[in-house]
Each structure stands twice: as structure tokens, then as C-alpha cells.
Amino acid sequence: ETHWGTDNFxxxxxxxxxxxxxxxxxxxxxxxxxxxxxxxxxxxxxAPFAMHTHLAQVTCETRLxxxxxxxxxxxxxxxxxxEHHSAKNEYAEVAAQLGAVQRVRGNLLSSDPGYAARFKGNxxxxx
Numbered sequence: 766e767t768h769w770g771t772d773n774f775x776x777x778x779x780x781x782x783x784x785x786x787x788x789x790x791x792x793x794x795x796x797x798x799x800x801x802x803x804x805x806x807x808x809x810x811x812a813p814f815a816m817h818t819h820l821a822q823v824t825c826e827t828r829l830x831x832x833x834x835x836x837x838x839x840x841x842x843x844x845x846x847x848e849h850h851s852a853k854n855e856y857a858e859v860a861a862q863l864g865a866v867q868r869v870r871g872n873l874l875s876s877d878p879g880y881a882a883r884f885k886g887n888x889x890x891x892x
Contacts, residue, residue: 791816792816794812808836813840819848833870
């Protein structure tokens with residue numbers, strides 16, 4: 766997971782992916798990590814290697830459409846996971862995040878025929 770220490774840095778992850786050089790290599794992409802890169806650049810660099818995601822509350826509230834577009838543009842085929850850590854009302858907060866993901870995902874797929882066509886066979890990202 767792109768969450769701690771050296772794993773936070775896209776350059777390190779890209780070097781590792783190049784060294785492994787296998788279609789079976791993948792990461793759990795914690796989208797929008799605060800690193801040396803802006804969130805969009807970080808996500809764009811690592812999305813091609815993502816096999817799973819964490820969409821934190823801040824991502825869901827501030828840049829969810831951009832984050833999902835980045836995944837769709839990278840032909841992401843994995844699950845969309847949310848992450849919440851307030852320790853307050855977490856069931857309702859996670860439900861709200863999931864609702865936001867479903868709404869934005871649906872809006873993207875219904876408004877862009879290119880996205881809808883590419884992901885029609887994917888039960889996670891398609892219809």
C-alpha cells in the first residue's frame with residue numbers, strides 16, 4: 766500500500782514496478798496521498814499499477830471525480846474502496862462516502878460513452 770515511509774513516493778513505486786516487470790505486480794493505491802507531488806500527479810503516476818484503491822474522506826469530499834477519471838483513464842479494473850478514520854459515526858460516514866463514489870461513478874459512466882463502453886463488462890466499474 767502507498768501509505769508509509771518510502772512507499773509514499775511515486776518515484777520509489779515506479780522504480781519497483783520497473784524492476785519487478787511483471788503484469789502480476791500491483792499496488793493498493795491510497796489515492797491523493799500528501800507527498801512531494803500534487804495529488805493528481807501522484808495518482809496519475811501510480812494508477813497504472815493499482816489493483817485496489819483507498820478513497821479517503823478528503824478525496825471523496827474534494828476531488829472524487831478527478832480521482833475516478835484518473836483510474837478510468839488508466840483502465841483500472843479493480844474495486845473501489847473507501848477509508849475513514851474519524852472514530853466518530855464511522856458507519857454513517859462510510860455509507861456517505863460509498864454513496865458519493867456510486868453517484869460520481871454513475872455520472873461519469875453515463876455522461877461519457879467512452880468510459881461506459883470500456884467498462885461495460887466490469888461489474889465494479891460498469892453497468
